[in-house]
Amino acid sequence: MCKRLLTAASAVFVILAAACGDANSSSDTTEKTIFAMDTAITFKGGREDSQKAAELISELDELFDRYSEDSEIYAINHRQNMELSEDTKRIIASSAELSEKYGSDVNIFSGDITDCWNISSGNPRVPSDEEIEEALRSCNNSSFSLEAMSFADENGSIDLGSVAKGYALDRVHEELGEDSYYIVSSGSSVLLNGNKPDGERFTVAVRDPETGGTLGTVRTDACFVSTSGGYERYFELDGKRYSHIFDLNTGCPSETDLISVTVICGSGIESDFLSTLIYLGGTARLGEYLYSEEFSVIAVTEDKEIYLSEDVDFELTEDSYEIKELSDE
Amino acid sequence: MGKSRYIAKIGILLALASAIQFLESMIPIPLPLGVKPGISSVVIMYILMFMGFRPALVTAVLKSGFVFAVRGFSAFCMSVSGGVLSVLMMGLCLLIFRRTSKDMGILAVSVTGGVFHNIGQLAAASVIAGSIYTISYLPVLVIAGIISGIFTGTIMRILLPHLERKNVYKSSSERS
Amino acid sequence: MNKGYHFVSLKELLIISGVLIVSAAAIVIPELVSGDAEIAVIQCGDSVITADLSQSGEFTLEECGSTVFEISDGKIRIKESVCPDKICERTGFIGSAGQSIICVPERISVTVTSGSDKSDSADAVVG
Numbered sequence: 001m002c003k004r005l006l007t008a009a010s011a012v013f014v015i016l017a018a019a020c021g022d023a024n025s026s027s028d029t030t031e032k033t034i035f036a037m038d039t040a041i042t043f044k045g046g047r048e049d050s051q052k053a054a055e056l057i058s059e060l061d062e063l064f065d066r067y068s069e070d071s072e073i074y075a076i077n078h079r080q081n082m083e084l085s086e087d088t089k090r091i092i093a094s095s096a097e098l099s100e101k102y103g104s105d106v107n108i109f110s111g112d113i114t115d116c117w118n119i120s121s122g123n124p125r126v127p128s129d130e131e132i133e134e135a136l137r138s139c140n141n142s143s144f145s146l147e148a149m150s151f152a153d154e155n156g157s158i159d160l161g162s163v164a165k166g167y168a169l170d171r172v173h174e175e176l177g178e179d180s181y182y183i184v185s186s187g188s189s190v191l192l193n194g195n196k197p198d199g200e201r202f203t204v205a206v207r208d209p210e211t212g213g214t215l216g217t218v219r220t221d222a223c224f225v226s227t228s229g230g231y232e233r234y235f236e237l238d239g240k241r242y243s244h245i246f247d248l249n250t251g252c253p254s255e256t257d258l259i260s261v262t263v264i265c266g267s268g269i270e271s272d273f274l275s276t277l278i279y280l281g282g283t284a285r286l287g288e289y290l291y292s293e294e295f296s297v298i299a300v301t302e303d304k305e306i307y308l309s310e311d312v313d314f315e316l317t318e319d320s321y322e323i324k325e326l327s328d329e
Numbered sequence: 330m331g332k333s334r335y336i337a338k339i340g341i342l343l344a345l346a347s348a349i350q351f352l353e354s355m356i357p358i359p360l361p362l363g364v365k366p367g368i369s370s371v372v373i374m375y376i377l378m379f380m381g382f383r384p385a386l387v388t389a390v391l392k393s394g395f396v397f398a399v400r401g402f403s404a405f406c407m408s409v410s411g412g413v414l415s416v417l418m419m420g421l422c423l424l425i426f427r428r429t430s431k432d433m434g435i436l437a438v439s440v441t442g443g444v445f446h447n448i449g450q451l452a453a454a455s456v457i458a459g460s461i462y463t464i465s466y467l468p469v470l471v472i473a474g475i476i477s478g479i480f481t482g483t484i485m486r487i488l489l490p491h492l493e494r495k496n497v498y499k500s501s502s503e504r505s
Numbered sequence: 506m507n508k509g510y511h512f513v514s515l516k517e518l519l520i521i522s523g524v525l526i527v528s529a530a531a532i533v534i535p536e537l538v539s540g541d542a543e544i545a546v547i548q549c550g551d552s553v554i555t556a557d558l559s560q561s562g563e564f565t566l567e568e569c570g571s572t573v574f575e576i577s578d579g580k581i582r583i584k585e586s587v588c589p590d591k592i593c594e595r596t597g598f599i600g601s602a603g604q605s606i607i608c609v610p611e612r613i614s615v616t617v618t619s620g621s622d623k624s625d626s627a628d629a630v631v632g
Contacts, residue, residue: 039609433509433511434511435513
């Protein structure tokens with residue numbers, strides 16, 4: 001009896017130990033950096049997961065890069081007939097939905113405006129008022145039909161800059177699932193998933209727009225985090241700094257009193273979209289977003305004031321900034 | 330001792346160890362890395378000393394089974410690795426005492442158990458995390474193991490005279 | 506003693522204390538020696554180079570398209586890059602764990618990682 005018990009127990013032990021070995025080999029973590037979507041994207045997580053994510057993002061980059069002649073967005077913008085992939089249809093439809101829901105100040109059909117500032121070529125220029133006027137008109141009268149997934153006339157072109165990375169993170173999340181531990185970080189957007197090996201919550205450092213150092217850290221569970229700001233990507237012309245984020249009302253680089261907006265929520269495309277939208281809106285419109293139940297906001301103003309949604313677990317590490325409450329006006 | 334009596338005894342002791350472990354996990358202790366005093370290893374030590382090596386090993390593994398049910402697979406891996414290594418090293422420690430014909434030092438056994446329990450857990454954690462950098466935690470965990478070993482050894486010292494009045498040293502060499 | 510057991514003998518106590526002291530030393534000594542020494546991991550395409558941030562100086566990496574790096578006061582920056590937009594040069598010096606400089610055109614990434622204390626560093630950086 002005793003012997004049998006022992007034999008059974010050791011058999012169970014051996015089987016479980018073998019299973020242990022298996023689980024471990026698949027969960028060994030790795031770090032991998034690829035260059036796509038105009039930035040460096042870093043994966044932390046299982047080896048296989050990282051490989052899958054890297055491939056997926058590279059594929060999406062090929063579809064969405066409007067400057068590459070082989071991309072589907074190029075085909076749409078140049079009015080070529082093409083069988084579109086499910087991903088292209090989805091990102092366009094979701095972006096349009098977000099513009100509908102939150103406001104069209106961020107809008108993917110605004111490619112003509114970025115084009116007339118000639119930013120992609122590396123030789124930006126200030127366009128004439130007429131050029132801006134024309135780009136604005138074409139952008140506002142964009143004839144894109146969501147049913148046909150094409151433009152009806154020559155007005156408008158698509159620029160997925162404000163949503164592509166967020167959508168890519170959503171797709172990675174879809175592909176790799178809820179369970180495993182991985183972090184995908186692309187500079188302005190981050191996807192955090194699963195449980196950290198040490199059991200702690202995730203820590204995300206928010207960059208100080210002035211120095212490039214760390215402004216503070218956010219502790220969070222699995223989520224998507226996106227930051228928009230004009231500081232890292234800007235161009236200089238005649239001594240004036242221009243942001244890479246455009247104000248679609250004026251057709252000019254944005255001039256907002258916010259220097260950095262971080263949005264934390266459960267969707268990549270939404271956090272990417274909202275961070276740009278809130279950034280463009282400035283402090284004047286901050287109140288509309290700060291109290292939302294669907295997402296959390298960290299907004300930094302040019303006067304070095306920080307406004308937080310209530311549920312953000314934020315720790316300020318840079319003394320020159322100050323956390324403020326939004327005053328009622 | 331009859332066989333069924335023997336199995337029942339192990340079962341009761343297993344339940345006791347699991348219950349102590351469970352109660353211990355409910356008390357929040359502000360120590361890093363999930364370091365616990367590990368009072369349940371007093372039970373394992375008792376089995377090792379009074380009933381022998383193999384039942385101690387079996388109880389340790391079965392106790393980890395309880396961990397698996399409550400806290401999931403990676404916790405189980407860590408528990409089983411720590412528990413088994415701990416029993417192996419405590420058994421070795423007893424063997425050394427026996428071979429050198431000295432009487433057993435409780436503290437030496439419990440500290441060995443505590444230290445190797447943590448080393449076993451760390452080894453499992455390193456494999457799970459896929460990182461050798463966790464080795465930097467080793468000194469901290471060794472110290473934690475020594476402290477918890479002193480803790481459990483002291484409890485053992487207090488309990489031992491009440492547990493069995495026969496020669497512990499001899500009974501540990503009985504066949505299980 | 507004839508009980509068959511004892512609590513602890515002097516010899517055992519000495520061994521335990523010895524292990525305790527060695528472990529404590531293993532915790533304390535690296536802290537004292539390295540301080541907050543950090544390293545920068547420079548990735549250029551497929552090659553990965555690590556730089557010790559405690560050694561100040563300038564160096565050029567041919568595999569990174571002749572990019573010039575400078576290390577000073579435990580911080581690193583890209584001093585000169587052949588890339589067109591110079592975003593990487595403007596990023597300036599970085600020195601705390603988790604920070605990074607990215608040069609997209611030249612496919613260079615520089616990430617500071619902490620050698621000793623891992624718990625401090627963030628999982629990701631946004632902005």
